[in-house]
Amino acid sequence: MNSRPLRRSLLALAIAVAASSSQAASFDRIASFSTADNLPAGGDITQETSAEIITASGDGNTLIYSDSPRGGVGFIDIRDSYNPQAGGFIDLNGEPTSVAAIDGTAVAAINTSESYTLPSGYLATIDIASRKVASRCDLGGQPDSVAISKDGRFVAVAIENERDEELNDGALPQAPAGFLSILELSGGELQCDTQRRIDLTGLAEIAPEDPEPEFVAFNDRNEIALTMQENNHLVILDAATGAIINHFSAGTVDLTDIDTEKDGALIFDGHLEGVLREPDAVKWLDDDRFVIANEGDYKGGARGFTIFNKAGEVLFESGASFEHQVVMAGHYPDKRSGKKGAEPEGLEVARFNGETYIFLLSERGSVIGVYRDTGKAPQFVQILPSGIAPESAIAIPSRNLLVSANEKDLIADGGVRAHVNLYRLGDEAPLYPQIVSTSDSNGLPIGWGALSGLTADPAKPALLYAINDSFYKAQPRIFTIDAASRPARIINAMTVTRDGKPALGLDLEGIAADGKGGFWLASEGRTDKDVAHAIYHVRADGEIDRTLAFPSELLSNETRFGAEGITLIGNRLWIAIQREWNDDPKHSVKLVSYDLDRDQWGAVRYPLETPEQGWVGISEISAFGDSVYIIERDNQIGESARIKRLYKVAKSELKPVPLGEKLPMVHKQQVRDFIPDLKADNGYVVDKIEGFTIDKRGIGYAVTDNDGVDDSSGETYFFSTGKM
Known part of the structure; x- marks a missing residue:
């Protein structure tokens, strides 16, 4: 059976749904905050600043974001969510790669590496109210993602020990190998003596001697989902014991109706076969299912998202459907056509008003795709504008808020600064997008x-x-x-x-x-x-x-x-x-x-x-x-x-x-x-x-x-x- 007409019929239906603004519930941007507003008064306003990974205090009133160019974390007061205010900055003497929070405590991972071959870093807890570091632990490697278990007991850190992309064209393996660190958290302070380093070598089919841990997330059972992006591999672990429950390849996907040429034209009739997913972010949908954003950073990049269960079964694959939504909103980045397209990188999952939502961040398309989890194929809800290069998001369901952080600061080129964007869930039709495309005579999206x-x-x-x-x-x-x-x-x-x-x-x-x-x-x-x-x-x-x-x-x-x-x-x-x-x-x-x-x-x-x-x-x-x-x-x-x-x-x-x-x-x-x-x-x-x-x-x-x-x-x- 030829499935292409069916795919294009489904695309035409998706376009019709996307063109309608009559959703029962949708998100709208209510405010944005320039990270340059957190620069000190009287200081150098042209200093580069960024918001890469963002989280929120337990009461939902304070945002905390990692600012790599400034070497610390910034704070934003959102008690009035329509009028966010600068909340200060803490210098952490290194490159913050990630931040997470629970109640009144934030945990930041800091990269202090001398070189790719001599990686180092530490983990710090910060008292959000006083803006002071409460504890710190050496990690013995370069950290990437950090997550806190929902009961506040454990902290997991993906120690990437990232590859040098200039060395041998970035080919793997490159020592030293990465690993996973698990520490206990008590009273807002890290218990450094509880740190366990979980060996991840020998698991992946791709460069098994050089695991590249990328992102970690906890479910309610204190199980950890871990992505190893360049290795195209997924690992499920038990936080209490450090035992590996399961591990499996992230697999490949065949893509049709995509633009594959960086040629100054938007033509979506190409195809790619056997594309490695190479996931970046991962989030749990429940205690059995999780979703990954297939960015690609080595040889892959499947341009969409995939839902797995812990057994390693693919429950849903988006294929090119997310990218088509980006195209119709006018956000398709042609300069990425030959590589990773719209490049989904970040993820957030949260429950609002009894519904579970998936928020998929397109770094190159500068949008957020919002989906409703149905237990089967997710339902597309809307596209949100995000500012330039959204890297992460945090949901605050208690306040009906979603927050995204876009890392790109173009001050050196006289461009716009990095921004944090705030969105609220409501019952009105969304303000954005204000113009979309439909399909052409071949059933393909009009770029x-x-x-x-x-x-x-x-x-x-x-x-x-x-x-x-x-x-x-x-x-x-x-x-x-x-x-x-x-x-x-x-x-x-x-x-x-x-x-x-x-x-x-x-x-x-x-x-x-x-x-x-x-x-x-x-x-x-x-x-x-x-x-x-x-x-x-x-x-x-x-x-x-x-x-x-x-x-x-x-x-x-x-x-x-x-x-x-x-x-x-x-x-x-x-x-x-x-x-x-x-x-x-x-x-x-x-x-x-x-x-x-x-x-x-x-x-x-x-x-x-x-x-x-x-x-x-x-x-x-x-x-x-x-x-x-x-x-x-x-x-x-x-x-x-x-x-x-x-x-x-x-x-x-x-x-x-x-x-x-x-x-x-x-x-x-x-x-x-x-x-x-x-x-x-x-x-x-x-x-x-x-x-x-x-x-x-x-x-x-x-x-x-x-x-x-x-x-x-x-x-x-x-x-x-x-x-x-």
Whole structure:
């Protein structure tokens, strides 16, 4: 029997369910906290900081996270979960790799290794109230994961003694071997003399002499599930005796309908066979079943999650289904296609209101997949935005809270800081995602991202078209959006072609419907990268049938920041140039026109706002009624963002003069500040609001560019501005 049609039918059903926002219960982000807010007052605000592994005090009022760059653990006060506050920091003189907590005690694992061949580390207990170290024990190796038994009696530590990935291309074995440490905990202090080191050599089929313990978790019976990621092996142990109850290979999975090429295109018709699962995180669902996140870190990476029982039987395998949910939410990381795809790494399992939930963290996709445990195949609930590179999560069911920690701090590149995100379970439809895709004609998910321009269908209300930019250099596309749905739905994707093949050398930033079924497209040039500054007309089937190269009068003063939007008024195209070119006065840009009947170029000048830092430029131009609407934005993110605004200019002012002559300055009027819209989902303010259009009813719509999930949270915001 050919199972592919069945798989694709199930995928189509999953897409339909994902597109519906009518869940009875769902999570929404209610707050986010930048770990930079825990830096000392008057200190170096540019110091790198991170939140990697996160836990919570027993009362659920304090979060504790490991901060590897700063060498300690940070605290966040969440008594008011909607307004988290900095709670201080403890320097632990090493690299914290993990932290766990019970009641008022936190346990942190600290790596102090001199080298890969001389690993060392220690375990410390911290009194959460006083923020002081209460006890510490030498571990005799480099720790990774730490867990505390639910009765507070035992602490388990995976001593990884990690491999040097630069040595012999990271090939195993590499001595010294890792092991598992089990210690007892009493009165908030470690009992160092109870420490037992459990030998794990000789178990795995892969490098049996070099076990690489990765993650540990306890069930209610004080049994430990242990992953050995590079060895692709799972071990079940009894904490009280240290005895190995069972051990078995994590096995392999065959993957279909996936993207396997890092080629600047999202095409999900590939397959891989016999992929090693190589699990990272593990969590128990009950005393017999546990779930693993199949990240891969050596030769595998099955892109999903698997449920086992203690006997080693596979009870459920997600295959590519989780990755498809990531794709439909616009979070698929194409740069990981040839390796581990969306790369699920972290896990949390918790019971809310009588239901057990699985939270699967995609490090590269920067989302959390939420599933409901049914005892059989888990039920997909939703995708949550997470900030960049979520590493771990902690559930606080007593307060209806979920918390995630994303480790990536981009301060060195002028980017966003690491954040901790808080979510609350409620009965309302989720705020995110605001736009998703459906399946294509082959039943495969429509891949999308980096949306950079919008236009409305001239005849049909709430029917819009968007384009992607050059992040997907091998797949320039025009997307059809049903904006009447909640969330909005991408229902079709048409490739822009030249001679029947995907058109290369484009950086599409603007789109305008021509009123005849075709489109005008503005491509931002980069002559240093052989991308021409030009306008293209495409037919209804996406084929380019006309090219308007920028005239020499423009190109003689070009910079890399070219056309960012296009609109059609009568027989004249208007193109917004993003930033000043060499002949523009400071803080002003050109609105360039092209008369389609007379083959004439002209321009007017547009005044830009003055930035507090960075630069300000135009992102979009869209005509409606007696005005053109223009997005201005700065290139700042998070708390530094100031200018994300919509302005309008009267059409009567658009009186172009020939290029090379003195250009008249138009006047503008502010229509909307987008920053409240970009804060509505309680994450950090994203940089690129790039698309805006108004449909035939006069309803405005805006969209952000998620940079293809590359050093970005991947979050795309799509929202209506109401009647204009």
